[in-house]
Amino acid sequence: MNASVGLPxxxxxxxxxAQCAHCSAELAPGQGEFCCHGCAAAHxxxxxxxxxxxxARQEAVAGALRPEDLPSAVDFASLAQxxxxxxxxxxxxxxxxxxxxxxxxxxxxxxAEPDVLRxxxxxxxxxxxxxxxxxxxRARALAALVARLGFRIAPWSPACLRATExxxxxxxxxxxxxxxxxxxxxxxxxxxxxxxxxxxxxxxxLMHWLAALFGLPTVLVxxxxxxxxxxxxxxxGRANMDLAVxxxxxxxxxxxxSEAIRNGPYTWFDGATALLALLLAGxxxxxxxxxxxxxxxxxxxxxxxxxxxxxxxxxxxxxVPVASVRAGDLLLVATGDRLRLDGTAGNDVLLDTxxxxxxxxxxxxAAGDALMAGAVNMGSAFTLRVTAAAKDGSLAxxxxxxxxAEQGRGRFVSIADRAARWYVPVIHAVxxxxxxxxxxGMGLTWQAALVPAVAALIVTCPCGLAIAVxxxxxxxxxxxxRRGVLVASATALERLASADxxxxxxxxxxxxxxxxxxxxxxxxxxxxxxxxxxxxxSRHPLAQALxxxxxxxxxxxGVEEVxxxxxxxxxxxxGSARFCGFxxxxxxxxxxxxxxxxQAPVAFRFADALRPxxxxxxxxxxxxxxxxxxxxxxxxxAVEEAAVATGIGPWQARATPADKAARxxxxxxxxxxxxxxxxxxxxxxxxALAHVSASxxxxxxxxxxxxxxxxxxxxLSALPAAIRAARKAQLLAKQNIAFxxxxxxxxxxxxxxxxxxxxxxxxxxxxxxxIVILNALRAGKEASS
Amino acid sequence: MNALVFLVPAAxxxxxxxxxxFLWTLRNRQYDDLDGAASRILFxxxxxxxxxx
Numbered sequence: 001m002n003a004s005v006g007l008p009x010x011x012x013x014x015x016x017x018a019q020c021a022h023c024s025a026e027l028a029p030g031q032g033e034f035c036c037h038g039c040a041a042a043h044x045x046x047x048x049x050x051x052x053x054x055x056a057r058q059e060a061v062a063g064a065l066r067p068e069d070l071p072s073a074v075d076f077a078s079l080a081q082x083x084x085x086x087x088x089x090x091x092x093x094x095x096x097x098x099x100x101x102x103x104x105x106x107x108x109x110x111x112a113e114p115d116v117l118r119x120x121x122x123x124x125x126x127x128x129x130x131x132x133x134x135x136x137x138r139a140r141a142l143a144a145l146v147a148r149l150g151f152r153i154a155p156w157s158p159a160c161l162r163a164t165e166x167x168x169x170x171x172x173x174x175x176x177x178x179x180x181x182x183x184x185x186x187x188x189x190x191x192x193x194x195x196x197x198x199x200x201x202x203x204x205x206l207m208h209w210l211a212a213l214f215g216l217p218t219v220l221v222x223x224x225x226x227x228x229x230x231x232x233x234x235x236x237g238r239a240n241m242d243l244a245v246x247x248x249x250x251x252x253x254x255x256x257x258s259e260a261i262r263n264g265p266y267t268w269f270d271g272a273t274a275l276l277a278l279l280l281a282g283x284x285x286x287x288x289x290x291x292x293x294x295x296x297x298x299x300x301x302x303x304x305x306x307x308x309x310x311x312x313x314x315x316x317x318x319x320v321p322v323a324s325v326r327a328g329d330l331l332l333v334a335t336g337d338r339l340r341l342d343g344t345a346g347n348d349v350l351l352d353t354x355x356x357x358x359x360x361x362x363x364x365x366a367a368g369d370a371l372m373a374g375a376v377n378m379g380s381a382f383t384l385r386v387t388a389a390a391k392d393g394s395l396a397x398x399x400x401x402x403x404x405a406e407q408g409r410g411r412f413v414s415i416a417d418r419a420a421r422w423y424v425p426v427i428h429a430v431x432x433x434x435x436x437x438x439x440x441g442m443g444l445t446w447q448a449a450l451v452p453a454v455a456a457l458i459v460t461c462p463c464g465l466a467i468a469v470x471x472x473x474x475x476x477x478x479x480x481x482r483r484g485v486l487v488a489s490a491t492a493l494e495r496l497a498s499a500d501x502x503x504x505x506x507x508x509x510x511x512x513x514x515x516x517x518x519x520x521x522x523x524x525x526x527x528x529x530x531x532x533x534x535x536x537x538s539r540h541p542l543a544q545a546l547x548x549x550x551x552x553x554x555x556x557x558g559v560e561e562v563x564x565x566x567x568x569x570x571x572x573x574x575g576s577a578r579f580c581g582f583x584x585x586x587x588x589x590x591x592x593x594x595x596x597x598x599q600a601p602v603a604f605r606f607a608d609a610l611r612p613x614x615x616x617x618x619x620x621x622x623x624x625x626x627x628x629x630x631x632x633x634x635x636x637x638a639v640e641e642a643a644v645a646t647g648i649g650p651w652q653a654r655a656t657p658a659d660k661a662a663r664x665x666x667x668x669x670x671x672x673x674x675x676x677x678x679x680x681x682x683x684x685x686x687x688a689l690a691h692v693s694a695s696x697x698x699x700x701x702x703x704x705x706x707x708x709x710x711x712x713x714x715x716l717s718a719l720p721a722a723i724r725a726a727r728k729a730q731l732l733a734k735q736n737i738a739f740x741x742x743x744x745x746x747x748x749x750x751x752x753x754x755x756x757x758x759x760x761x762x763x764x765x766x767x768x769x770x771i772v773i774l775n776a777l778r779a780g781k782e783a784s785s
Numbered sequence: 786m787n788a789l790v791f792l793v794p795a796a797x798x799x800x801x802x803x804x805x806x807f808l809w810t811l812r813n814r815q816y817d818d819l820d821g822a823a824s825r826i827l828f829x830x831x832x833x834x835x836x837x838x
Contacts (some may be wrong), residue, residue, distance in 0.1 A: 100828070101824075104824075170811065
């Protein structure tokens with residue numbers, strides 16, 4: 001956060017100089033008020049709508065609001081739905097929302113449209129719902145308005161919906177509300193019994209039955225999530241933490257009922273309901289944290305979700321969803337587009353296959369050869385004849401492979417359940433012996449003997465134990481989320497903490513995954529500027545790399561693009577060697593040439609550069625005691641170079657997806673616990689097989705959906721921090737478990753001897769839980785520092 | 786003892802009322818966007834659109 005952000009820009013014109021007035025990105029010297037045309041247009045739009053107050057309120061990260069073009073292939077009009085009353089509605093996923101001000105800006109900008117009836121943004125789910133009256137064709141204009149403000153938008157996909165709609169989570173919240181209500185009301189009468197030593201017999205009976213009136217339904221309804229999980233565990237023939245909780249709560253309730261019937265001195269409904277409320281609160285928080293991570297992953301995926309341009313019989317094209325394309329259909333693949341389906345082309349094509357094979361150099365593929373989905377078109381637009389529909393294609397086959405690999409991983413048992421496996425039998429044995437001891441040994445009635453037995457169950461009822469691990473998880477996952485690490489799976493942290501070996505992919509993981517201009521001191525700065533100006537309007541990956549290398553070059557008007565060859569502006573040409581009129585035998589498809597009449601031609605060469613933090617991250621991983629290796633599908637030269645530059649150790653080149661998966665499998669056979677880091681389609685099987693897996697935010701959708709962790713934000717630098725946080729979390733979880741066990745060592749003998757009253761039980765439970773939670777909060781501090 | 790006849794039912798009635806309200810807000814999906822709701826209270830002056838509904 002920058003010092004000038006808190007001030008309204010109108011009052012601090014001098015301070016806002018070095019930043020873009022719309023997106024707050026750093027400005028290069030010589031740029032005026034804005035970093036790009038898009039930002040200037042967005043700023044004018046916001047001001048024109050009278051919404052300038054947005055800039056005083058927003059907390060967006062610098063550069064996050066730079067407008068991009070609307071995804072041209074998406075047919076927004078067909079996504080609009082007609083409601084019963086004749087109005088139209090459209091749901092969009094909006095990326096780039098950071099704070100309430102963004103919500104305000106979008107809602108106000110849309111509300112200013114005369115035909116819009118309602119526009120509402122859900123900041124948590126990143127969902128924008130628009131209702132308007134009139135024509136479905138307006139959908140595109142409304143979506144474009146939001147895009148022009150600088151937010152990236154995508155159709156609201158079923159995956160987004162799955163991440164957001166959380167019926168089980170809502171049931172947990174409902175159960176929490178009921179448990180909280182029940183426990184407070186039961187406590188109301190229980191306190192009266194605890195302190196009312198002079199209470200008459202009848203009044204006490206009334207109090208007991210009042211407590212039962214509220215306690216019984218509460219225990220039955222609010223405890224359902226635990227009973228269900230415990231029942232599943234029993235049917236699978238194992239003990240879990242929920243079984244201990246269920247038995248403790250149900251036994252306490254049954255014993256309290258028997259005490260109420262015989263009008264004993266105390267009932268324990270308060271303990272049972274308070275326990276449920278506390279545990280449910282932990283569950284709700286835990287689930288909420290993971291839901292946020294899942295939503296963020298779904299957001300990343302939705303931005304990659306696209307439709308394809310179907311070529312119709314009459315030669316025109318139409319944007320259609322990938323799922324509706326059948327084998328034999330013809331698709332138009334524009335320059336820079338990713339192939340969504342397998343197929344063949346009628347002419348030679350130049351493809352960047354880094355996502356499917358890991359090769360960093362684009363490959364020329366002859367007409368008629370099979371093209372794999374996932375590659376990016378680096379040459380001119382071509383027509384793809386689809387050979388397999390999405391559900392039969394290579395990506396679907398990969399999906400099956402991943403599913404199988406993930407089933408193997410499902411066998412992982414979390415530390416809490418490992419503790420429960422021996423804890424549950426022990427406490428139940430103790431309770432049973434207490435009951436038998438008092439009943440048969442000391443000659444009490446069976447009802448009276450039940451009291452100390454159940455008291456033992458209550459004080460051992462693993463409140464601290466059950467909350468020990470979730471509390472640490474909530475604190476750690478939340479802190480990691482703020483650092484840009486999305487933890488998608490419940491046991492990911494535990495598995496990450498125990499990883500001892502890192503397998504890294506090269507292209508897109510250690511490297512940036514897109515071409516970067518090779519720095520060359522001999523390169524003429526003026527020529528670079530001229531070339532970048534020409535390249536501004538092109539979607540070709542090399543042209544975009546030029547623009548990135550010289551971002552402050554102004555866009556040039558009147559540039560004509562010759563697809564697959566280059567750009568023309570007057571007599572100047574920028575493009576392949578042949579296009580510029582000379583031969584370059586060494587042209588590998590990773591260079592551009594600038595030819596201006598009367599000047600010497602200039603060549604720009606590109607390479608997939610290492611991430612700036614790659615070497616540091618590898619060193620940090622090694623310092624954490626993990627061994628590292630590089631596994632890439634690229635050629636030996638490039639892989640060796642990257643391995644030496646980062647000091648990673650052993651490396652393997654030309655690895656096929658099957659090789660990668662086999663390597664991970666072999667590591668697991670040897671007893672290692674590999675952490676796989678990869679971004680490509682070719683890494684997905686290895687990611688799914690690995691002990692734990694991570695993928696950078698720039699990775700393909702399949703890699704991200706398969707990974708346990710997604711590293712949002714730039715680079716890999718969050719990975720060592722995540723490992724440290726996971727190890728700290730594991731340590732704290734173990735401390736918490738040890739602590740609650742020590743507590744039991746003190747409390748159980750007291751309960752067995754019949755010394756524990758409901759008041760003491762409540763104090764024991766509450767204090768142990770508070771200590772465990774306070775200890776867990778340290779995890780959050782660690783992870784965010 | 787007489788006080789209990791009033792106070793206990795009154796307390797329980799109020800509690801049940803709160804529970805009913807909570808379940809209503811839950812069904813109304815008021816907990817779906819907690820982040821948004823937190824900042825929404827700071828918005829002012831919604832532009833008045835003439836009632837078109």
